[in-house]
Amino acid sequence: GGVAYQSSYRGIPIAMKDIAQAQLDLGMSEATKIMQKRVDRGRMKSQKMAEVLTGITPTLSYENLADVDLVVEAVVEKESVKKIVLAETEKKISEKAILTSNTSTISITELAKVLTRPEQFCGMHFFNPVHRMPLVEIIRGEKSSDATIAATVAYAAAMGKSPIVVNDCPGFLINRVLFPYFAGFSGLVNDGVDFLRIDKVMEKFGWPMGPALLLDVVGIDTSFHAGGVMAEGFPDRMSQDVPTIISKMYEHEWYGKKNEKGFYIHSKDKKGKPKKEPNPGIADFLQDLGVGSGEGISDTDIIDRMMLPMLMESSRCLEDNIVETPVEVDMGLIYGLGFPPFRGGIFRWADTFGLNELLQRAEKHKALGKVYEPTEQIMKMAKDGKLFHPLE
Ligand SMILES: NC(=O)c1ccc[n+]([C@@H]2O[C@H](COP(=O)([O-])OP(=O)(O)OC[C@H]3O[C@@H](n4cnc5c(N)ncnc54)[C@H](O)[C@@H]3O)[C@@H](O)[C@H]2O)c1
Known part of the structure; x- marks a missing residue:
């Protein structure tokens, strides 16, 4: 819609x-x-x-689709269903038409396998709510042609959106860097830091909403499934070997805003405006998880434990050629996730401290897992005194 x-x-x-x-x-x-x-x-x-x-x-x-120039498939997020719908759609549209998928987690290269014209297919990933979020990720599958990418970029721009072109990988760009951020959040909760405090600290950092509320809005079920895809794609750093608050909530069908039960209880006030209150039931899950005391974890630790995994994964996306430039990553995060615009994106944020300082801060958290491990790129840039956005 x-x-x-x-x-x-x-x-x-x-x-x-x-x-x-x-x-x-x-x-x-x-x-x-x-x-x-x-x-x-x-x-x-x-x-x-x-x-x-x-x-x-x-x-x-399908009759109304016979003469269209471009199709955006946006049916349920199930590979089997999408493959059937895409193959069927391809038969009903003109030979020149472009087919795209709004999938959030399924490989574009994989979906293209059921098509007879895979070069005329690519990903076109919108962000919710579509009329508000400016970003569209255009995902280049192995066989997507340049002409297909160019036409899809043009359509996104004509829709008033800001497209970025990324290569296919689990999570594409935005979810790939968002899930390490969520991993930072789950780790903090497991160590006993109150989710309300984390939300407050991250809002003060400049995010439009903290990670707990963001998870409620995205949907705990959606996040759980997407987290599984990420873990499968990058098991060395994204698989969770201990139960987390997310897996607990998923088990109990607390799906966030969509069924009113998440980190917050979502309801409406007398005027029909959305209202939220912390969910007291979360405390029972935390007890089951046997979380730590949260002692000695400062606000700076909270910020670093959330932001450094996002930084490292963003750098890996550059190393893996998922996206071409730091500017596109920074723009993608601001336009797709609401990254605090005044901070200029994750790489601009890193530049404000200098990579040497951030490496020291990452060192403090390295025992927490590979999401905190500096990339070769960052280590080299730190050594050479380089910035992601060099000053002219
Ligand atoms: N909800 C989000 O925040 C969001 C954001 C970005 C991308 N997406 C992606 O958009 C897609 C749709 O997500 P959603 O949340 O709107 O899902 P949804 O389950 O709310 O809606 C899916 C729609 O597809 C229809 N449908 C199912 N089978 C169909 C078929 N064979 N032919 C035609 N229509 C069919 C359903 O009737 C339903 O209206 C998914 O791929 C999802 O990953 C969703």
């Missing part, structure tokens, strides 16, 4: 196909809700709202 809305809002008409009428209705009502608020506040004319809605054609049939 979000993709259809954004496309039509920018004047690019779109057919929205689903297998369930109720889901199509939901998509249209979500779009209406977003715009009605704007109209009520005088920020949008009702004529524009009508045009946007007319630009979306909800459909249960």
Whole structure:
């Protein structure tokens, strides 16, 4: 629904196909809700709202897809279902059309295997909520052609988004660097640091929300599954060998905001505005986990234990050629995750301290696991006194 809305809002008409009428209705009502608020506040004319809605054609049939230029597949996050839907879609669209997938965790190269025109396929990963988050990751599979990537980048830009092109790997760029950050969070909780304190410290650092609330918003189930994909892809540093608060919550079906139970209890106030309160039930899980006392862990330790894994993995993404430049990583994090913009991104943040200082700080936490291990790139840059964003 979000993709259809954004496309039509920018004047690019779109057919929205689903297998369930109720889901199509939901998509249209979500779009209406977003715009009605704007109209009520005088920020949008009702004529524009009508045009946007007319630009979306909800459909249960493939017929409306026969003449499209580009398709964004966004069905359930299951490889088997996506493969069936993609193969079927490819047969129904024109030979020139481009096919993309909004998958968050499935390999683009793998999905391409069921297609007869894999060069006309790539990833097009949006971030939630689509109408607010500026980033789109365009993922180049092994067989995606340059023309396909260029056309998909152009479509993202025409939708008013800021695309970055990344090579295929588990988690692509954004989730690949987000999950080590979450690992930092789980480690802190296991050591007995209160999640409310972590959220406060990270909000003060500048994040729009702390990691516990972010996990609630993303969904504990979604994070648990994506964490599994990351662990499989990078077992040396992303597999969790001890139970964590996330696995506990998942076991008990506390999925976060979507079922109102997460680190916070999510509800609505009298005016219908979202409200959240810390979930007292978390304490029982922490007792089961036998967490530490949290003593001696300073606010700087909290920041470092969250941010250093993100920095190291971002550097690994450059080393592995997942993304070309530090600027793209920094832009991706600001636009896709809400990384504090005034800090300029993870590499700019690292530059403000200098890599030698950060290496010392990483040394303090190295016993916590490989997510804290400095990369060759960072060690070399520190030795040569280099910055990710060199001053002219
Ligand atoms: N929710 C997010 O935050 C988010 C963010 C980025 C990417 N994504 C990706 O977007 C995709 C969809 O996620 P979601 O959260 O909207 O899932 P969802 O389960 O809410 O929606 C999936 C939709 O696909 C429809 N569907 C299922 N089988 C279909 C078929 N054979 N043909 C046509 N439609 C079919 C369902 O009816 C449903 O409307 C996933 O790949 C997910 O990883 C989600």
